Amino acid sequence: QKEVEQNSGPLSVPEGAIASLNCTYSDRGSQSFFWYRQYSGKSPELIMSIYSNGDKEDGRFTAQLNKASQYVSLLIRDSQPSDSATYLCAVCRTYKYIFGTGTRLKVLA
Amino acid sequence: DGGITQSPKYLFRKEGQNVTLSCEQNLNHDAMYWYRQDPGQGLRLIYYSQIVNDFQKGDIAEGYSVSREKKESFPLTVTSAQKNPTAFYLCASSGGGQETQYFGPGTRLLVL
Numbered sequence: 001q002k003e004v005e006q007n008s009g010p011l012s013v014p015e016g017a018i019a020s021l022n023c024t025y026s027d028r029g030s031q032s033f034f035w036y037r038q039y040s041g042k043s044p045e046l047i048m049s050i051y052s053n054g055d056k057e058d059g060r061f062t063a064q065l066n067k068a069s070q071y072v073s074l075l076i077r078d079s080q081p082s083d084s085a086t087y088l089c090a091v092c093r094t095y096k097y098i099f100g101t102g103t104r105l106k107v108l109a
Numbered sequence: 110d111g112g113i114t115q116s117p118k119y120l121f122r123k124e125g126q127n128v129t130l131s132c133e134q135n136l137n138h139d140a141m142y143w144y145r146q147d148p149g150q151g152l153r154l155i156y157y158s159q160i161v162n163d164f165q166k167g168d169i170a171e172g173y174s175v176s177r178e179k180k181e182s183f184p185l186t187v188t189s190a191q192k193n194p195t196a197f198y199l200c201a202s203s204g205g206g207q208e209t210q211y212f213g214p215g216t217r218l219l220v221l
Contacts, residue, residue, distance in 0.1 A: 004151075032207040043199055043212040044152075051207075088151065094206045095140060095159055101151040 001026055006089050006100035014108050019076040021103050023089030026070070030091040033065055035074045038086045038102065047087070048074065079107045112136065113213035115200050120218045122187065122194060130185045130216045132200035141183035142201040142210065145169060152199065158183055159206075187218065195220050 005024045013019045021035075032051050036044035048063040050056045050072065056063045062075040072091075076083055086102040113134045122128045134141065140159050144152040154167030158177040172191025177183055183202075187194045197217050203210040 032209075034209065036212075043215045046209055046211065049209050090210070092207045092210075095157065095203075097142070097154075097201075097203075097210055099144075099152040101149075 002100075003027060003098045004089055004091055004100040006087075006103045008101060009104040010106050011103055012106045012108060013079050015079060015081060017079050019079045019083065019105055019107070021074040021076075021087050021089075021105065022071060023073065023100055024071045025089075025091045025098070027091065027093055027098075028067075028070065030093050032092040033063070033072045034090040034092070034097075035061075035063060035072075036088040036090060037083075038088055040086075044088055076105075079105075081107050081109045083107050113200060113202055113211060115198075115213040115216050117216060118214070120216055121221050122218060123221050125189045127186055127188050128218070130187070130198055130200075130218070132183045132185065132213060133181055134183075134200075134202045134213075135181060136202055136204070136211065137180075138202035138204050138211075139180070140203045140205065141177065142203075143167075143173070143175065143183070143185045144199045144201065146197045146199060155185065194218055 035047040038044045050063040050065045060077045064073045084107045086104045088102045089100040116131045142157040143155040156175040158164035174186045200213040201210045
């Protein structure tokens with residue numbers, strides 16, 4: 001079992017729709033959780049961080065964390081073609097960050 | 110502007126050659142990291158440093174070496190012992206043990 005698992009995709013959604021990205025992790029001691037967006041050939045850029053159970057909203061993005069079920073998700077509302085990228089989930093336990101392999105999102109115009 | 114810089118953007122290595130990738134940050138972060146990313150794969154940790162003059166091996170440290178003589182700098186040397194060095198190398202930093210990690214623009218290493 002991988003420490004952080006994501007569906008590799010591609011996840012295709014029409015423009016304006018909600019994209020839902022999911023991530024599960026195995027270490028119950030994980031303390032902080034992150035979503036990064038990575039365009040092809042570029043470095044990852046932070047989308048959202050979440051530290052406690054529940055939802056956290058920032059503009060069109062909502063991160064959801066459920067520590068009991070060991071999953072974290074990212075919702076992207078009103079998806080735009082510019083959102084097409086690979087989304088990396090990362091979990092952290094005291095200086096060690098573990099990344100999933102990413103979900104490729106394609107937003108169709 | 111605060112951020113992380115990496116140089117060069119592209120690096121070419123000949124057989125048997127050691128090469129050094131530069132990483133500098135002005136975010137006043139204590140922790141710095143090196144990752145390797147291969148096509149279609151996630152990030153794999155090479156080395157990390159929580160504080161100046163201290164560093165730990167990550168999951169794939171063989172064939173690599175680092176130093177942390179200054180808070181701002183964490184250079185990575187890819188030695189000739191690393192037989193498959195072609196990859197995208199990412200440097201990152203964070204302010205503490207579980208804080209957000211920020212990435213530099215990356216260095217793409219190719220073998221001639």
